[in-house]
Amino acid sequence: MADVLAFVEQREGKIGGGAREVVSVAAQLASEIGGSASALVLGGPGLTSAAEGLSTAGATSVAVAEHEALSEYNPEAYLPVVVNHLRSGNFKALFFSASSLGKDLAPRVAAALDVPLGSDVTGMEVQDGVPLFTRPVYSGKAFTRFSIDADPVIVTIRPNVFPVGDYDSKIQVSKFIPDIDSETWCVRVIERKGAAEGAVDVSEAAVVVSGGRGLKDPENWRVLEELRDVIGPDTALGASRAVVDAGWRPHAEQVGQTGKTVAPKLYIAVGISGAVQHLAGMRTSQTIVAVNRDPDAPIFSMADYGIVGDLFEVLPRMTEAIKALKSED
Structure with missing residues (x-):
C-alpha cells in the first residue's frame, strides 16, 4: 500500500x-x-x-x-x-x-x-x-x-x-x-533576525490591512498603522507589489502572486486597484473591504463592501468609528 x-x-x-x-x-x-x-x-x-x-x-x-x-x-x-x-x-x-x-x-x-x-x-x-x-x-x-x-x-x-x-x-x-x-557542513546559521516584537505574520493574521500606490508616499502608511492598532493585536499590515518594488514596505508584507497568500477573516484593501496578481493572493479572505477613489477599480469586483472615496478621509473616520464602538463595550 x-x-x-x-x-x-x-x-x-x-x-x-x-x-x-x-x-x-x-x-x-x-x-x-x-x-x-x-x-x-x-x-x-x-x-x-x-x-x-x-x-x-x-x-x-x-x-x-x-x-x-x-x-x-x-x-x-x-x-x-x-x-x-x-x-x-x-x-x-x-x-x-x-x-x-x-x-x-x-x-x-x-x-x-x-x-x-x-x-x-x-x-x-x-x-x-x-x-x-x-x-x-x-x-x-x-x-x-x-x-x-x-x-x-x-x-x-x-x-x-x-x-x-x-x-x-x-x-x-x-x-x-x-x-x-x-x-x-558548509552552511551555518550565524544569526536569525525575526520581525519586530509584537508583529503578526501577514499570512497568519485574522485581519489584514493592506495598502497600495494610492497612499502616494511611504510616510502616509501611518494611517494604516493607526487602523491596524485600533482593530486589535491579531492584525497585520499588507502591501501590494507596487509599493514593495518601490521600497516603501518590506517583502514580508507583500500579498499576491509573488508574495504571500492570505486568508484572514477580514481583508481591508486601501488604495489598491486590484491587479490580477494581487487578487490571487487574497481571494480566499472571508470578508473583503475595499477603499479606492476609482469606482471602476478591479478590487471592487471581489469586495464584499466597497467605499469609493479619498482614503485620507475615509480611514481616519473608520479608525474613529472603531474606537467609538470599542469604548461602548
Missing part, C-alpha cells in the same frame, strides 16, 4: 496552521489511492506532544526527528534526514508548503532523488489513481494542469488555498534521533 508523506514545519517547537494544510492535502490524496497519510517533523527535543495534534488534519502516523541541530532550519541538516526517511518507506508522494523553507528544501530533496518538482500548487484532483495538479502561470493570468511521472511525486502547495480537514482518527507518533555530523 502506497502512503503519502507531508513535511511539517515547526517554529520554536510549535506547529502552525500551514502545516495542518499540508497534512490535509496528503490525507486527501491518500484516501483517493487507498493509502494513509504520514507526517514528518524535524526539530529540537520536545516536539512529540505538538505532533499528536496532526491527527485532526488527517495524519495517521507522525515521525518526529529530534536533534539539537534541527532546532533551526539548515538545509545541510534537514536534507539527509528527509531523503533517508523518504527512502525508508513506500511513499507515493511528498508534500511541502510553498513557504520560504519549503521553497528552499523541496527542490533540494527532488534533486537528491533525481525527480521533478511541482511548485506552488493551488489545486489537486485524482483521476485513475493519478494526481493532477493546478498551478498559476503567466503571473497569475492563467492556470495550468499537470501530472508528474515520478516516484515519488514531490510538490509544494501554496499556503492558505486548500481547506484543512477535520478528521477523527487515531495517530501513531514515533520519535527517532538522526545521526548528524555538523563538522561537514
